[in-house]
Amino acid sequence: MRLLLTLSLTLMLIGLTWALAVAPTEAIQGPPQRIMYLHVPAVITAYAALAVVCVASVLFLWRRDPRWDRLALAAAELAVLFITMTLVTGALWGRPVWGTWWTWDARLTTTLILWFIYVGYLVVRAWAPGERGARAAAVIGVIGILDVPLIHWSAILLRTLHPQPTVFRPEGPALPVSMLIPLAINAAAFLTLFLTLLTLRVRQERTLTRLVEILEGGA
């Protein structure tokens, strides 16, 4: 746990220093393109969190084991954190490059819908605690991930202001190595931070559940 946190913070320090001070300035966009080193790792981590939510939700609906529910809840909170980061850094990148903070284009809109789906997941958990809320949220956790392929394909199949994928392409990344290395380091930093926070949050939820059981049992 401490090792994971140290690894993630070290990678983040190296990655962000590289992104801000060493990586070349993009010829057309200029300095705002450096937001990519936050924006892309945030979205990659959000997708990883959503995959954890989906798998844990399926296993919870199948096995009814509360351990899977706790994992899904912890991952959903982190998914909202990283999707929020994706949307905010995207707006800050869009303003100087596109001339607007926001536009209702297919990729941005489907990403906003994704954010609403997982905020909805957390609202369900808050308003309907217990087994019933957990089951309803698990259904949202499974269905919600269907928005991810829509987000990915929206920039490929539709006319959007958002550029087409430059990293995850069948032909390979379109970025030069000098940009790809800091991007990969930041992605690794975000993913290890996600794993650290996920572990911590699951442990907290497990302890809270046990304490509530003890207190309710003693009452």
Place this chain on the structure above:
Amino acid sequence: MAFVIAAYLIAIVLFGAYALTLAARQRLIAELSDAARPSPDP
């Protein structure tokens, strides 16, 4: 460059806000642990 700095600051704020929620839960765990601890015999 202002947009880049703003993006990095917002990322720090978001991580900080999440860390605060973790800290608040940790305090709650400490309080509940105290409440759950059996009172010592007189």
